[in-house]
Amino acid sequence: EPLTVGKSLVVAPSWDEGPFSKDRRLIRIDPAMSFGTGHHATTRMCLEALEAFMDQWSEQHGPMVLDVGTGTGILAISAAALGAQQVVAIDIDPEACEAAVKNLALNEGTGRVQVLQGGVDILGFDIRFDLILANLDAKGLCAFFATLPMFLASGGCAICSGILIEQEEGVTAATRSSRLQIVARRAEGDWLCLRLMAEEGEKDII
Secondary structure, three states, rough: OOOEEEEOOOEEEEHHHHHOOOOOOEEEOOOOOOOOOOOOOOHHHHHHHHHHHHHHHHOOOOOEEEEEEOOOHHHHHHHHHHHOOOOEEOOOOOHHHHHHHHHHHHHOOOHHEEEEEEOOHOOOOOEEEEEEEEOOOOHHHHHHHHHHHHEEEEEEEEEEEEEHHHHHHHHHHHHHHHOOOEEEEEEEEOOEEEEEEOOOOOOOOO
């Protein structure tokens, strides 16, 4: 079913003809084996945090965005729709990359999105991102935290979800050991969404 998210997004499959509100950006996502239609709390919280980040973005050009574990591509496509300058979407699963490419073709303005199969090691360290999106599981996130700061631009942040509340203590310990600071925390049901920075920051609500 179509899903309204945040203040400005509506997510719907390609076969749904609407009508949709003209006040919202339409994101077309066809369900597949890959994760991410917006209906799960973790994806929804990431989308809302992404929207809030873009609302606060003050630079003339849009931010550089990295989407780790892109799945259907929903976060990458939404980032482009909300004004990202460039989005790199990566996933180790070839079926996920195929699904993301197919969904890109359903949406306008996604020429700024590049889908790559592999982990963060395929990126090199010559590019920095203003925003990193990572909707993974807690184990995957904790493994990623060690290298995450290397990909962040100065003052950049990461939005991370896929964390069960019962896993929060372990995830928090992993952020500390990687010199990341949790600057925002949001819970919905059994799930958490965190915003991280490599620099000092004041805690806030996503």
